[in-house]
Amino acid sequence: MKNLSKKDLLLVGLMLFSLFFGAGNLIFPPFLGQAAGVEVWTAMLSFFITAVGFPILGVVAVAKSGGLANLAKRVNPVFAGIFTVLIYLSIGPCLGIPRAGSLPFEMVVAPYLPQSISKTLALLVFTLVFFMVAYWLSLSPTKLVNRMGKVLTPSLLLLILVMFVGALVKPLGNYGAATGEYVTSPFVKGFLEGYLTMDTIAALNFGIVIALAIKSKGVKDEKAVVSTTIKAGMIAGTLLIIIxxxxAHLGATSGGRFGGTQNGAQTLTNVTTYIFGKPGAVLLAVIFTLACLTTSVGLITSCSQYFSTLTNKISYKNWTRILSLSSMILANMGLTKILAISVPVLNAIYPIAIMLIVLAMLDKIFKESSMVYGLTILFTGVVSVVDSLQQVGIKLGFVTNLCDGLPLYAKGLGWVVPAIVGMFLGAVIKSVKEKSVNNKALENSI
Incomplete structure (x- = not known):
């Protein structure tokens, strides 16, 4: 049984890290830190669960299952089709790509925009140029984007390290006071903020990519592939936690100095400008823009490839046009509005993704039982969807009232108890059915 060398294992771990660490991952920890203040580390502990722990487990779960489609089909073939499409829509044209398009505007243009120029018009022009370039690159995504990614990810990491050292030399200040929900429930709030990275959802697509990368290096045994995936995940996870x-520390120390920012991009720009002045902020903005561009190209490419397999009527090239145009339109809502919309959407999808991963990790017990998978995902999905609808002002009468009485529902974690109940109930029904089948077999043999 062949195992990867330490060098190859490190390369796979760095590859997994680069898949997770897009430009968007830069903005949530500093914004969390600024809002959480003195409660930052309580919030970050739970943030690590949903932004690091479950994404790494997701990669392992998909590698063990042989792909997202195989894992989702354990629930139901129809569910597998719908859920996969929802994942691609959320990490692609509905949230992920527009977010990547609006992020650089907040860092590159908005802070330096003269008051005489309309921010709405400037955003339109910026996103038009941005997505025209993204579309052009997506038509033939070859070594250019890969090379840019290999240069930009280390550059971003180096800048973060330089910012940290700079903050030690030129301190921003002490941790500010906690604000909002971080005052009363920082742990729960941090857990929910981890949803915004979308990495647990993305992990369901990355798992098979990592498994194939490991196999391409000569590791064929399935157990060795899974164990190597776990080791690579530990490398990637450690790097994510450090970054x-x-x-988060930079954000927390900036709270007293720069209050009232609307998103993490503004927080990071303020921190960089304070430490290094405008030249440092401009350098960060340029690299950030290029990183967002490569992220957009990668998402447009992967989503176009997937959607082109669903129908022969729309070609890959046409899908790139559709996704580029729709993403540009949505990007013009602005980063703050995109993030506001993403919260209820991710609150609906994320719990389902989490429980799908949990079931996959416990599959030695449940043995791909459609009863266990089906009831767990059904109970989880109903509560998470009802909660998300309620967040946007839509109530479903009796169903919403019933969910309101669930433990932790008011904190956004009402799905936890129903998920456990669904898993337990499914396991009981599975056990009863197996005993019934065994008894009948025994009677027939007598």
Whole structure:
């Protein structure tokens, strides 16, 4: 049984890290830190669960299952089709790509825009140029984007390290006071903020990519592939925790100096400008823009490839046009509005993704039982969807009232108890059915 060398294992771990660490991952920890203030590390502990722990487990779960489609089909073939499409829509044209398009505007243009120029018009022009370039690159995504990614990810990491050292030399200040929900429930709030990275959802697509990368290096045994995936995940997870911690610390120390920012991009720009002046902020903005561009190209490419397999009527090239145009339109809502919309959407999808991963990790017990998978996902999905609808002002009468009485529902974690109940109930029904089948077999043999 062949195992990867330490060098190859490190390369796979760095590859997994780069898949997770897009430009968007930069903005949430500093914004969390600024809002959480003195409660930052309580919030970050739970943030690590949903932004690091479950994404790494998701990669392992998909590698063990042989792909997202195989894992989702354990629930139901129809569910597998719908859920996969929802994942691609959320990480692609509905949230992920527009977010990547609006992020650089907040850092590159908005802070330096003269008051005489309309921010709405400037955003339109910026996103038009941005997505025209993204569309052009997506038509033939070859080594250019890969090379840019290999240069930009290390550059971003180096800048983060330099910012951290700069903050030690030129301190921003002490941790500010906690605000909002971080005052009363920082742990729960941090857990929910981890949803915004969308990495647990993305992990369901990355798992098979990592498994194939490991197999391409000569590791064929399935157990060895899974164990190598776990080791690579530990490398990637450790790096993510270190980087997120640095960014959260920078955000927390900036709270007293720069209050009232609307998103993490503004927080990071303020921090960089304070430490290094405008030249440092401009350098960060340029690299950030290029990183967002490569992220957009990667998402447009992967989503176009997937959607082109669903129908022969729309070609890959046409899908790139559709996704680029729709993403540009949505990007013009602005980063703050995109993030506001993403919260209820991710609150609906994320719990389902989490429980799908949990079931996959416990599959030695449940043995792909459609009863266990089906009831767990059904109970989880109903509560998470009802909660998300209620967040946007839509109530479903009796169903919403019933969910309101669930433990932790008011904190956004009402799905936890129903998920456990669904898993337990499914396991009981599975056990009863197996005993019934065994008894009948025994009677027939007598």
């Amino acid at each position: 997120y911690s640095i960014l």
